[in-house]
Amino acid sequence: METTAAADEVVGICRDLLRIDTTNTGDPRTTVGERVAAEYVAAKLTDAGIEVELHESAPKRANLIARIPGVDRSRGALLVHGHLDVVPADASEWSVDPFSGEEKDGYLWGRGAIDMKDFDAMMLAVVRDWARTGYVPPRDIVLCYTADEEAGMQYGSQWLVENHREKFEGCTEAVGEVGGYSYTVNDDLRLYLVQTAEKGLDWLRLHATGRPGHGSFIHDDNAVTNLAEAVSRVGHHRFPTVVTPTVRAFLEQVGDALHIDIDPAEPELAIAKLGPIANLIGATIRNTANPTRLEAGYKDNVIPGRASATIDCRTLPGEADSFLAALRDLIGPDIEIEHVHQQPAVETSFDGALVDAMGAALRAEDPGARTVPYLMSGGTDAKAFSTLGIRCFGFAPLRLPADLNFASLFHGIDERVPVEGLKFGVRVLDRLLRNS
Numbered sequence: 001m002e003t004t005a006a007a008d009e010v011v012g013i014c015r016d017l018l019r020i021d022t023t024n025t026g027d028p029r030t031t032v033g034e035r036v037a038a039e040y041v042a043a044k045l046t047d048a049g050i051e052v053e054l055h056e057s058a059p060k061r062a063n064l065i066a067r068i069p070g071v072d073r074s075r076g077a078l079l080v081h082g083h084l085d086v087v088p089a090d091a092s093e094w095s096v097d098p099f100s101g102e103e104k105d106g107y108l109w110g111r112g113a114i115d116m117k118d119f120d121a122m123m124l125a126v127v128r129d130w131a132r133t134g135y136v137p138p139r140d141i142v143l144c145y146t147a148d149e150e151a152g153m154q155y156g157s158q159w160l161v162e163n164h165r166e167k168f169e170g171c172t173e174a175v176g177e178v179g180g181y182s183y184t185v186n187d188d189l190r191l192y193l194v195q196t197a198e199k200g201l202d203w204l205r206l207h208a209t210g211r212p213g214h215g216s217f218i219h220d221d222n223a224v225t226n227l228a229e230a231v232s233r234v235g236h237h238r239f240p241t242v243v244t245p246t247v248r249a250f251l252e253q254v255g256d257a258l259h260i261d262i263d264p265a266e267p268e269l270a271i272a273k274l275g276p277i278a279n280l281i282g283a284t285i286r287n288t289a290n291p292t293r294l295e296a297g298y299k300d301n302v303i304p305g306r307a308s309a310t311i312d313c314r315t316l317p318g319e320a321d322s323f324l325a326a327l328r329d330l331i332g333p334d335i336e337i338e339h340v341h342q343q344p345a346v347e348t349s350f351d352g353a354l355v356d357a358m359g360a361a362l363r364a365e366d367p368g369a370r371t372v373p374y375l376m377s378g379g380t381d382a383k384a385f386s387t388l389g390i391r392c393f394g395f396a397p398l399r400l401p402a403d404l405n406f407a408s409l410f411h412g413i414d415e416r417v418p419v420e421g422l423k424f425g426v427r428v429l430d431r432l433l434r435n436s
């Protein structure tokens with residue numbers, strides 16, 4: 001296999017990043033390391049002669065931006081972004097120290113290995129190689145390393161687009177997580193899933209009220225009972241299937257690749273035919289509403305006047321309003337709905353020169369590669385960047401061993417990235433950016 005300077009360097013950079021604990025607990029008081037990691041990235045870029053800017057949204061919550069001028073500066077710029085924070089890891093559950101960056105069995109182990117210090121390292125390795133060799137990309141590349149992706153983006157991408165939107169001036173497309181990884185069909189065929197859409201998120205708090213009273217009396221207006229009935233209706237409800245353009249394209253293309261007859265009008269049947277790959281998109285054919293928290297009462301023999309519950313809602317692109325109307329019907333008129341946190345769904349089409357370049361870059365390194373668009377049920381920094389009118393793609397290329405359960409590694413125990421996959425990713429990213 002051909003090796004490049006970037007492919008040689010990426011493993012060391014990824015290891016360094018894994019050794020910087022950037023745990024984002026969701027509480028700014030206990031969130032650590034984002035500034036240290038951003039300074040590490042800044043030093044690596046400065047060392048290569050690339051100018052960087054660090055922007056702190058709050059003490060130690062650092063975001064980094066660097067613009068690499070391209071040959072044709074009149075073209076729209078390409079944003080390449082990665083977050084530096086990680087979710088917490090409980091060392092007692094791991095087979096290695098989650099912040100050791102240990103290399104064994106062909107993997108680099110550590111929290112963030114695939115989410116997403118692998119891609120953070122690839123970005124650095126590619127542009128450092130360009131700087132060393134004097135390579136100038138066809139158009140401007142804006143590199144962005146964010147804080148706080150794992151806890152709502154308030155101190156990261158969201159803050160950047162609210163406070164420094166001028167830094168993204170002229171960006172027409174973006175590449176970040178979660179996509180570009182392989183799913184092996186057989187020796188000659190690997191599907192690489194490119195994320196073109198994300199579900200929206202709506203955390204709702206339901207507030208029920210009733211007449212407070214003594215627990216020993218007959219009582220017909222109990223806030224706890226009123227709330228429980230509504231929560232039960234929501235929890236047991238299955239919203240109807242909706243096939244968005246991305247899911248339709250996914251089903252058709254996967255069906256074609258696997259030589260399976262797929263009818264997108266029957267999405268549940270279609271998905272059932274897909275085998276293990278079904279897990280990836282099971283939640284992407286309908287809106288969901290899952291009750292997650294309950295709160296009421298302060299004493300065993302007192303009926304409280306108020307009770308509340310949280311519902312975690314995930315909506316398909318274009319479905320937010322009709323979903324909310326259906327949920328309102330389900331909950332009934334007497335319960336108040338509070339919007340605690342909202343992030344819109346995003347979707348872009350799977351076409352254009354950049355999409356073609358993704359396929360070409362993958363096939364150059366893996367002749368059995370075939371790209372397929374998909375809708376992800378979770379959310380990423382793409383939610384913030386797409387509000388600037390940027391077309392966002394999840395494409396952090398990784399060729400994975402056929403037997404690796406990749407999805408379970410996200411926020412999972414023993415998160416790890418294959419070393420060869422990392423080197424593969426660098427070569428693909430380099431090709432993509434050179435031909436974008």
Ligand SMILES: [Zn+2]
Pocket residue numbers: 083115116149177380
């Ligand atoms: Zn991530």
